[in-house]
Amino acid sequence: MKKTLLVTGGAGFIGANFVHYWLKSNPDDSVIVLDALTYAGNIDNLASVQSLANFHFVHGDICDTDLVEKLLHEYQINTIVHFAAESHVDRSITGPDAFIETNIMGTYSLLKASKKVWIDLPKEQGRESVSHRFHHVSTDEVYGTLGPDDPAFREDTAYAPNSPYSASKAASDHLVRAYHHTYGLDVTTSNCSNNYGPYHFPEKLIPLIIANVLRNKPLPIYGDGQQIRDWLYVEDHARGIELVINKGRVGENYNIGGHNEWANIDIVKLICDKMDQAFATDPLLQKRFPLASQAIAGESQSLISYVTDRPGHDRRYAIDATKTNQELGYKPSESFETGIAKTLQWYLSNESWWKPLLIN
Numbered sequence: 001m002k003k004t005l006l007v008t009g010g011a012g013f014i015g016a017n018f019v020h021y022w023l024k025s026n027p028d029d030s031v032i033v034l035d036a037l038t039y040a041g042n043i044d045n046l047a048s049v050q051s052l053a054n055f056h057f058v059h060g061d062i063c064d065t066d067l068v069e070k071l072l073h074e075y076q077i078n079t080i081v082h083f084a085a086e087s088h089v090d091r092s093i094t095g096p097d098a099f100i101e102t103n104i105m106g107t108y109s110l111l112k113a114s115k116k117v118w119i120d121l122p123k124e125q126g127r128e129s130v131s132h133r134f135h136h137v138s139t140d141e142v143y144g145t146l147g148p149d150d151p152a153f154r155e156d157t158a159y160a161p162n163s164p165y166s167a168s169k170a171a172s173d174h175l176v177r178a179y180h181h182t183y184g185l186d187v188t189t190s191n192c193s194n195n196y197g198p199y200h201f202p203e204k205l206i207p208l209i210i211a212n213v214l215r216n217k218p219l220p221i222y223g224d225g226q227q228i229r230d231w232l233y234v235e236d237h238a239r240g241i242e243l244v245i246n247k248g249r250v251g252e253n254y255n256i257g258g259h260n261e262w263a264n265i266d267i268v269k270l271i272c273d274k275m276d277q278a279f280a281t282d283p284l285l286q287k288r289f290p291l292a293s294q295a296i297a298g299e300s301q302s303l304i305s306y307v308t309d310r311p312g313h314d315r316r317y318a319i320d321a322t323k324t325n326q327e328l329g330y331k332p333s334e335s336f337e338t339g340i341a342k343t344l345q346w347y348l349s350n351e352s353w354w355k356p357l358l359i360n
């Protein structure tokens with residue numbers, strides 16, 4: 001069936017990568033992006049699809065239920081893929097309000113509009129509810145933190161969110177689940193591990209390290225740097241969501257992850273080494289980034305600077321994606337080696353994208 005997607009948060013990091021991926025692999029479908037263009041949203045992330053006849057961008061807030069209803073009618077949307085969120089844990093600690101508003105109230109607003117347009121109105125008109133899917137994009141952070149030897153998070157791991165960000169995402173997951181059980185909305189939820197790749201906002205670890213090496217600035221590492229995350233290349237997340245939408249069972253959660261656990265400090269050292277190698281073998285890079293003097297000298301790691309840890313910092317996340325693998329045939333296609341190489345190449349080639357976004 002041809003799909004018309006409403007992609008919320010499609011101008012953000014994962015949303016934009018998802019839109020590119022979807023339009024490439026499903027060229028007959030239509031995609032409408034609804035995005036409020038907060039500090040994390042960037043219309044330039046969608047530049048290469050802007051002129052397509054089957055793509056439309058709407059500047060607006062997911063909390064505006066009337067607008068969402070209007071879009072569902074106007075474009076005859078049959079699939080919502082819900083990325084829009086406040087997503088940065090540090091910001092959730094200093095200012096949780098926006099997280100409660102967008103992540104909880106915004107998700108509620110989308111659910112309310114979907115139920116009305118897809119279920120209630122058709123029924124009032126004596127019709128069956130229209131065929132639809134509400135796919136909710138969530139995170140592994142809702143499961144809390146793991147000890148070094150604990151088994152990885154499964155879909156039946158109890159929720160234990162520790163930050164205002166993860167608590168707001170957990171609340172939204174519960175609302176999505178409740179709209180399925182109570183009202184029969186056709187929902188699926190995916191819980192994914194840490195993503196990396198093109199268009200990643202440079203306040204996050206991997207792009208920040210790349211940008212700081214290129215500008216010869218300190219590489220800030222929280223605490224002892226031993227926080228472990230499970231990293232997945234962003235296009236592999238997009239493929240996972242596509243599989244869940246096309247083959248996943250309604251009402252189910254699916255974990256998506258890379259079986260790729262790394263301590264933060266080891267990732268930083270890896271990126272430094274890759275950048276040192278790149279500069280050593282490419283004199284053009286030295287010309288383009290004259291400030292990258294440590295990389296040019298082969299000693300980027302000397303920029304590492306330990307800073308006070310984030311309060312309540314979770315130690316370890318790891319995803320067990322067995323269910324998604326066995327039921328849907330999901331497997332990441334990028335290794336960390338190839339994914340990091342692609343990511344580094346993208347940031348080296350797109351300085352005009354990331355430079356204006358840097359705060360320091």
Ligand code: NAD
Pocket residue numbers: 008009010011012013014015034035036037038039040041042060061062063082083084085086087088102106137138139140169191192193194195196201
């Ligand atoms: P992001 O911060 O890069 O992008 C969020 C997007 O949502 C931005 O374009 C922003 O403008 C938009 N937005 C924010 N508030 C809005 C509102 N009220 N109405 C409409 N649009 C609004 O986030 P991301 O890293 O791309 O994450 C996308 C989703 O994936 C989030 O739901 C996040 O919880 C989830 N997730 C992220 C990761 C990760 O590693 N980044 C991992 C797992 C899950």
